[in-house]
Amino acid sequence: xxxxxxxxxxxxxxxxxxxxxxxxxxxxxxxxxxxxxxxxxxxxxxxxxxxxxxxxxxxxxxxxxxxxxxxxxxxxxxxxxxxxxxxxxxxxxxxxxxxxxxxxxxxxxxxxxxxxxxxxxxxxxxxxxxxxxxxxxxxxxxxxxxxxxxxxxxxxxxxxxxxxxxxxxxxxxxxxxxxxxxxxxxxxxxxxxxxxxxxxxxxxxxxxxxxxxxxxxxxxxxxxxxxxxxxxxxxxxxxxxxxxxxxxxxxxxxxxxxxxxxxxxxxxxxxxxxxxxxxxxxxxxxxxxxxxxxxxxxxxxxxxxxxxxxxxxxxxxxxxxxxxxxxxxxxxxxxxxxxxxxxxxxxxxxxxxxxx
Amino acid sequence: xxxxxxxxxxxxxxxxxxxxxxxxxxxxxxxxxxxxxxxxxxxxxxxxxxxxxxxxxxxxxxxxxxxxxxxxxxxxxxxxxxxxxxxxxxxxxxxxxxxxxxxxxxxxxxxxxxxxxxxxxxxxxxxxxxxxxxxxxxxxxxxxxxxxxxxxxxxxxxxxxxxxxxxxxxxxxxxxxxxxxxxxxxxxxxxxxxxxxxxxxxxxxxxxxxxxxxxxxxxxxxxxxxxxxxxxxxxxxxxxxxxxxxxxxxxxxxxxxxxxxxxxxxxxxxxxxxxxxxxxxxxxxxxxxxxxxxxxxxxxxxxxxxxxxxxxxxxxxxxxxxxxxxxxx
Numbered sequence: 001x002x003x004x005x006x007x008x009x010x011x012x013x014x015x016x017x018x019x020x021x022x023x024x025x026x027x028x029x030x031x032x033x034x035x036x037x038x039x040x041x042x043x044x045x046x047x048x049x050x051x052x053x054x055x056x057x058x059x060x061x062x063x064x065x066x067x068x069x070x071x072x073x074x075x076x077x078x079x080x081x082x083x084x085x086x087x088x089x090x091x092x093x094x095x096x097x098x099x100x101x102x103x104x105x106x107x108x109x110x111x112x113x114x115x116x117x118x119x120x121x122x123x124x125x126x127x128x129x130x131x132x133x134x135x136x137x138x139x140x141x142x143x144x145x146x147x148x149x150x151x152x153x154x155x156x157x158x159x160x161x162x163x164x165x166x167x168x169x170x171x172x173x174x175x176x177x178x179x180x181x182x183x184x185x186x187x188x189x190x191x192x193x194x195x196x197x198x199x200x201x202x203x204x205x206x207x208x209x210x211x212x213x214x215x216x217x218x219x220x221x222x223x224x225x226x227x228x229x230x231x232x233x234x235x236x237x238x239x240x241x242x243x244x245x246x247x248x249x250x251x252x253x254x255x256x257x258x259x260x261x262x263x264x265x266x267x268x269x270x271x272x273x274x275x276x277x278x279x280x281x282x283x284x285x286x287x288x289x290x291x292x293x294x295x296x297x298x299x300x301x302x303x304x305x306x307x308x309x310x311x312x313x314x315x316x317x318x319x320x321x322x323x324x325x326x327x328x329x330x331x332x333x334x335x336x337x338x339x340x341x342x343x344x345x346x347x348x349x350x351x352x353x354x355x356x
Numbered sequence: 357x358x359x360x361x362x363x364x365x366x367x368x369x370x371x372x373x374x375x376x377x378x379x380x381x382x383x384x385x386x387x388x389x390x391x392x393x394x395x396x397x398x399x400x401x402x403x404x405x406x407x408x409x410x411x412x413x414x415x416x417x418x419x420x421x422x423x424x425x426x427x428x429x430x431x432x433x434x435x436x437x438x439x440x441x442x443x444x445x446x447x448x449x450x451x452x453x454x455x456x457x458x459x460x461x462x463x464x465x466x467x468x469x470x471x472x473x474x475x476x477x478x479x480x481x482x483x484x485x486x487x488x489x490x491x492x493x494x495x496x497x498x499x500x501x502x503x504x505x506x507x508x509x510x511x512x513x514x515x516x517x518x519x520x521x522x523x524x525x526x527x528x529x530x531x532x533x534x535x536x537x538x539x540x541x542x543x544x545x546x547x548x549x550x551x552x553x554x555x556x557x558x559x560x561x562x563x564x565x566x567x568x569x570x571x572x573x574x575x576x577x578x579x580x581x582x583x584x585x586x587x588x589x590x591x592x593x594x595x596x597x598x599x600x601x602x603x604x605x606x607x608x609x610x611x612x613x614x615x616x617x618x619x620x621x622x623x624x625x626x627x628x629x630x631x632x633x634x635x636x637x638x639x640x641x642x643x644x645x646x647x648x649x650x651x652x653x654x655x656x657x658x659x660x661x662x663x664x665x666x667x668x669x670x671x672x673x674x675x676x677x678x679x680x681x682x683x684x685x
Contacts, residue, residue: 272556323547332572
């Protein structure tokens with residue numbers, strides 16, 4: 001005898017409701033383990049598994065024009081996906097690779113003078129973005145400005161903190177280079193408000209010329225609450241998707257050597273100023289108990305990202321030997337020429353000598 | 357006051373100049389180590405390619421600014437260009453072409469090469485007057501090119517396509533200051549030839565060729581490069597208005613020719629011109645050797661806003677002659 005029977009109609013209604021929920025519901029926690037990236041150009045709103053800046057360029061298709069003003073800083077008008085270092089702009093916009101974030105996600109910018117501002121995360125047709133104001137001229141914004149987007153969410157007892165970083169050099173040579181004597185201006189220092197971040201040193205010289213080149217070593221540091229994060233995993237991925245992953249030392253640092261990743265078809269298309277992108281992503285896990293947005297967690301996972309660029313090494317296209325050889329040839333040749341000229345100008349003695 | 361006057365008139369300006377040049381050289385080459393930056397619009401070759409420099413040459417900034425499209429150059433951005441030019445002019449007006457004779461590191465280097473030449477026993481060379489008159493025009497050609505080539509990068513001149521970015525700072529690419537001065541701070545990278553493009557290869561190769569000739573020429577001819585220096589040509593635009601002047605009283609000149617013989621650059625007009633009061637020529641570097649060598653009282657004078665600073669006197673000439681005979685130099 002059936003003591004409990006569910007009417008078949010109810011079953012069908014419930015099934016329909018479940019199907020509808022699956023089709024239309026957008027769980028806010030979807031893709032929370034996907035690294036969050038900032039880039040210059042809008043990316044598809046739907047988060048992908050390996051979203052990063054400008055996949056079109058990496059696939060070898062023509063690079064897109066950066067929306068941040070002058071394309072690539074080249075007077076000839078070449079398109080690029082990188083900001084120009086010495087073409088400052090009063091406003092800059094950076095796009096997130098995620099179409100949805102937690103409502104309480106925050107964005108900050110740390111200015112070169114140590115101050116910071118909170119930015120608004122805007123939702124536009126093309127996706128989510130943050131806009132940064134960088135007034136022109138030598139002032140508190142002259143130097144390295146670092147943008148952070150921080151999002152927290154809890155799923156399955158794990159608090160995931162995603163941090164997307166973007167570093168921009170706001171500089172014009174016309175503003176002078178007095179800051180070359182100010183170490184604070186030349187360092188992209190961390191922001192204490194950000195719980196987990198990547199810090200790099202030696203990205204540019206005193207004139208704010210980025211001078212990271214292939215073949216050089218890059219020292220990367222992961223900081224957790226402004227303290228070195230020992231044992232964090234840091235991955236460096238080049239344009240052609242070469243990836244190296246290291247764990248940080250007790251001092252929170254890891255050292256990468258930037259491999260050559262740029263192989264032009266022939267000499268005519270070689271670009272010594274080509275900005276080769278690379279991405280840094282760091283993950284770090286701690287055992288912490290707490291509650292966030294009403295949800296308990298027993299573990300915290302931090303994911304930070306930092307895109308940057310490097311140039312072809314000078315050794316790939318310049319030769320000190322050739323220069324010295326040419327200089328020596330002209331020095332010796334010039335000397336020989338002067339000597340020959342003087343010898344030819346010497347007149348033989350034309351006096352009359354009487355042989356008696 | 358008379359004692360001061362006597363001291364100045366009988367002084368060996370060459371010795372003072374040698375020490376001043378050394379000080380300026382150290383300041384401009386190594387000043388960055390002490391966070392010194394005396395300016396970015398200097399009327400002298402303080403090479404920007406030297407990372408620890410104590411100031412920057414104006415020509416680098418000028419070439420960058422000339423690459424600005426005309427629409428922007430004649431709008432708000434032009435104000436910055438004008439300010440740079442006025443700063444340069446203001447600095448220049450203070451010391452006139454003495455920036456060349458007393459401050460320029462490349463000039464100082466050439467003077468050291470002169471000493472080396474004497475040690476090695478090489479005979480100094482001189483241009484004939486026709487050759488001198490022809491060669492001195494090269495600096496004006498270089499000045500025109502260092503303005504026009506960057507302009508052609510930012511603008512389509514006469515409908516021609518714009519030049520590519522590899523032509524940036526074209527004079528700096530061939531200037532011996534770029535290759536030689538950073539060596540003093542341990543940077544040899546500017547001696548390399550850049551093969552990244554045909555343009556860069558040509559310009560850097562030309563730069564190394566000029567460097568090689570610079571050394572050879574400086575060992576043969578005093579102040580070899582100064583005759584071709586576009587900075588000297590640029591100076592001459594403002595030279596007549598400068599506060600420091602070189603004056604000649606033609607009535608006192610006996611045409612002995614000492615001033616011409618003493619002149620490292622070889623400016624004959626110092627001796628020949630008895631008409632002009634302001635005797636500064638475009639090639640002059642105001643080393644004041646001509647005053648030092650002049651035996652006629654008050655014939656040649658360097659004055660600052662009308663105040664005589666250094667003048668030719670018979671006593672001074674004889675004093676310097678005696679000292680030279682004693683030392684044997």
